[in-house]
Amino acid sequence: MLPDSPDPFYYLANFERALAWLDARCADLFDDAERGFAGDFARMPQASRALFVRMLMRKGPHFRLSRLAYGEIGCPRAAAAPLIAAGWLDDAPALDLDALAALVTKAELQALAARLGVALEPRATRAATLDALDAHYAAAPEPRDWHAWFPASPDTVLLFASAPLCERLRLMFFGNLHQDWSEFVLADLGVFRYESVPFDRASRAFQRREDIDAYLALRDCRDELECATRDHDFDAAAAVAVAATLQTLDALAPRTQGNAWLRARHDKLRHAAGLAAERAGEPELAWRAYLDCGHPESRYRRVRVLEQLNRREEAQALAQSIADAPENEEQAQRAARTLGRLARTRAKSKTSAEPGFAQLELTLPAAPGALRVEEAARIALATPQAPVFYVENTLINALFGLLCWPALFAPLPGAFFHPFQRGPADLHAADFVARRASQFETCLAELETHAYRDSILRRYAQKAGTQSPFVAWPALSDELLVLALDCFPAAHLRLWFERLLREPVANRSGLPDLVRFWPHERRYELIEVKGPGDRLQDNQRRWLAYCVQHRIPVSVLQVRWPNLPGEAEEASDSAAQAPRAP
Known part of the structure; x- marks a missing residue:
């Protein structure tokens, strides 16, 4: 039960709220079984309805009746009888x-x-007992009911036969299958808080019944591909599975054309099939997957497949076309690197201004052990006059998320359709920013005055713990936020936020690990930490190059530790002389 809940049937009330929501907004999407269920459920006895929801929220699909004992429900056999009859x-x-x-x-x-x-052995384990039972049968035993296995048992086993129907209802409500009915309970408990966004009765994830069927077909296709490639470790059987996936996707393509969101899921699965084909050593199959695929990474993968097929001139021409008109920074970076490789020179493959950012070294007295290298570096660099925080992708994203909260949670059509959304459903859409251009412009305009500081601090207090795709609340503190607002110039905030708005999802990652503040001087430095053998990732290089381009203080710190006796004194001196920003 919920703490201090006066209603022992709180979970039933939550499910009935969801049914009422669906009946009001999605009744035209129901098939006969779903329509009948929505009408018949309310007429069931309360104990039966409660037992149904209890089973729905537990792991099934099989349940022993003796283990369905709930004080508020009473006799589970009596409660189950109307559900069995239905x-x-x-x-x-x-x-x-x-x-x-x-x-x-x-x-x-x-x-x-x-x-x-x-x-059996005298102390046979559960696993050994199962193995012995398996070996007892020449072949797998025929499935049989509970009492055929245990004739003398007074117990009964129930199958929750409504699972597929409830899965479709859950999909209609949430618009996905990674959320479940426990969201109601977690929200009631205060584990998760969600922004309250107004939306009309027409707000919903699906507009046609065919969209629901297509979503589930894509889900089944993805599960089959993942199972096949995992079990076969990208051998010939995996290639067969990829070919079957592409055949299914070809058949599903017409059913996803009218829905941009479904089409994106279709393209994501097609891209995954292409990657699986490459790992299986089937470039022709990969080419087929990528050729008619709108996934943003498929365009570049075509270049790589052309290389694998030894069609170097075509690969170079395609890489050049990507370099001339990249859809995003990642494509530009990869295309430049590929052109350098195809030209058999490294000169053209440099995609970031590496000499432009400071490259520093720090030798620690010993390997950090259980500590992350970033945390070990933070401890070594921090002083009372210049505190250092491990923020990675959290701080700048949070400042953006707090300032632009009204834009991110604007109640636009197709953005919000149930009360448990962490963020807008169209966050990954190409037109996400364009649809909210005026809202984002209004938010960023506050950077021209001191209003932005008050807005960020106010929302930090008011929205604390509320789910957001940009704000990781556990990473924030009053001290960190005040230091950031004191030491980050508004002009630098604008530069970061403008880059985030270019590609809100892709550019959320790759930011430097540490930030060091000099509060009395109102300045700061971003520091990317690399341990021995660690190299900069492409998204990190892009952020570093952007910071250098705009004269934002940033450096890369290479952390080392001595491997030989006698170096401790030298290491101690290095740690004491922690590098300062220029």
């Missing part, structure tokens, strides 16, 4: 040995083995 539960499901094993104790398994005359 066909929502099955009281005699056929169980194979794996399904049975998930329901019974080790003692029950050993009792079954004894009844079947299966010899």
